[in-house]
Amino acid sequence: MKKVVFFGAGNIAQALIAGMISSGFNKKDILFVDRNIKNKNIMKKASIKEYSFKKNRSNCLFFLAVKPKDALNAFKEICEEYKKPTIVSLVAGIKSKKYLSISKDIQFIRAMPNTPSEFNKGITAIYNVSGSLATLKKVRALLNRVGITLELDKETKMNDFTGLIGSGPAYFFYLLKIYEKRILKLCNGDTKQRDKILGNLMEGVGIASKNNKGMDELISAVASKKGTTEAGLKSFKSSKILNSFEKGIIAAVNRSKEISNEF
Ligand SMILES: NC(=O)c1ccc[n+]([C@@H]2O[C@H](COP(=O)([O-])OP(=O)(O)OC[C@H]3O[C@@H](n4cnc5c(N)ncnc54)[C@H](OP(=O)(O)O)[C@@H]3O)[C@@H](O)[C@H]2O)c1
CATH class of the missing domain: 3.40.50.720 (NAD(P)-binding Rossmann-like Domain)
Known part of the structure; x- marks a missing residue:
């Protein structure tokens, strides 16, 4: 074979x-x-x-x-x-x-x-x-x-995996749309610069995620008391962004289950 x-x-x-x-x-x-x-x-x-x-x-x-x-x-x-x-x-x-x-x-x-x-x-x-x-x-x-x-x-775990990982890249691309818009402004519409910046940002996040520290420790390494990151995170928390994100994942998992019943 x-x-x-x-x-x-x-x-x-x-x-x-x-x-x-x-x-x-x-x-x-x-x-x-x-x-x-x-x-x-x-x-x-x-x-x-x-x-x-x-x-x-x-x-x-x-x-x-x-x-x-x-x-x-x-x-x-x-x-x-x-x-x-x-x-x-x-x-x-x-x-x-x-x-x-x-x-x-x-x-x-x-x-x-x-x-x-x-x-x-x-x-x-x-x-x-x-x-x-x-x-x-x-x-x-x-x-x-x-x-x-x-x-x-x-x-049955295939449905969870599909909603979480199979569809996963699109969620991050979706979130990055806001970065794309703002980075383009920063570099006067230079799409090459945009791609380099977005690439490094995500590669850096990827490498750091592998180092066995857990997300809270990684966040605290960036956020300092009364600093900019803390202000950003506080706003995310008050808008319950994690809840919305999880809802999106659950919707994808449920769609995978629905598809299995459609055929
Ligand atoms: N895209 C992803 O990220 C991803 C990730 C994991 C799993 N999957 C799964 O992978 C599957 C394919 O997704 P995809 O996004 O790659 O689909 P796609 O881009 O639409 O590719 C499927 C191709 O197969 C052709 N085709 C369908 N039936 C055929 C037949 N009987 N004989 C010859 N050609 C045929 C289609 O032609 P027509 O265009 O003429 O229909 C199309 O060109 C899906 O079931 C999806 O659930 C996708």
């Missing part, structure tokens, strides 16, 4: 492919299936070959990377072509029992990556449904190339 096929070559597939290639994975061993001309062209430009059920008959590892509405049909397509295929579903929401009701003769794993996989800074949750130990090891190793992995002991 040398070849990896991305069934769906959109946002998340492109992020994973970029991360895999920059980790040294041979692009000749990556194939894709997609009907969307824009995504086909992006793959062509990246020299990723199109997969054909007729031509490529060797045993491949399929990553199901289509939107939830297309997932069960795409899954069927693979199962119709292969005896006991190996499929890793990246699709949010849809539970394994839905897929297994179509075919049980599969090695099936669910995984939930996020887009920083593109820069090998991904976080992927894995839930093994019916994969062999060898397959699980292979999938884990592949996803560890693009970041870190977390194996879940219950499938």
Whole structure:
């Protein structure tokens, strides 16, 4: 099972492919299936070959990377072509029992990556449904190339992970919109400067977060009594910003649960 096929070559597939290639994975061993001309062209430009059920008959590892509405049909397509295929579903929401009701003769794993996989800074949750130990090891190793992995002991935790980490980058980009606006003013509209400043700010926050201190200690290292940070934090607290943020995360988790009931 040398070849990896991305069934769906959109946002998340492109992020994973970029991360895999920059980790040294041979692009000749990556194939894709997609009907969307824009995504086909992006793959062509990246020299990723199109997969054909007729031509490529060797045993491949399929990553199901289509939107939830297309997932069960795409899954069927693979199962119709292969005896006991190996499929890793990246699709949010849809539970394994839905897929297994179509075919049980599969090695099936669910995984939930996020887009920083593109820069090998991904976080992927894995839930093994019916994969062999060898397959699980292979999938884990592949996803560890693009970041870190977390194996879940219950499938329901996929919803929490999706709302928290899968969607996570967008929340931070959203918060950074306020920085973007103000930094652009500071540097007279220079977007290169904006990108450098935002990048360093977030990288600095990222590195500090890894140092085992906990958030309160990190905050107190910045905030001093009666200083500017304290004033900012006081205002955030009085507006109950953390409550609003948590509400947003809960809404995403609930949406993931809803999707699983829609299909
Ligand atoms: N984006 C993320 O950050 C992220 C993170 C974790 C998980 N996921 C999951 O990954 C999945 C894909 O998300 P995405 O944002 O990458 O979607 P996307 O950008 O829409 O990419 C999916 C691609 O698959 C194509 N497609 C769908 N059904 C097909 C079929 N039967 N045959 C050939 N091509 C087909 C679509 O074509 P059309 O455009 O013509 O429909 C589209 O080009 C979703 O289920 C999502 O829950 C996404």
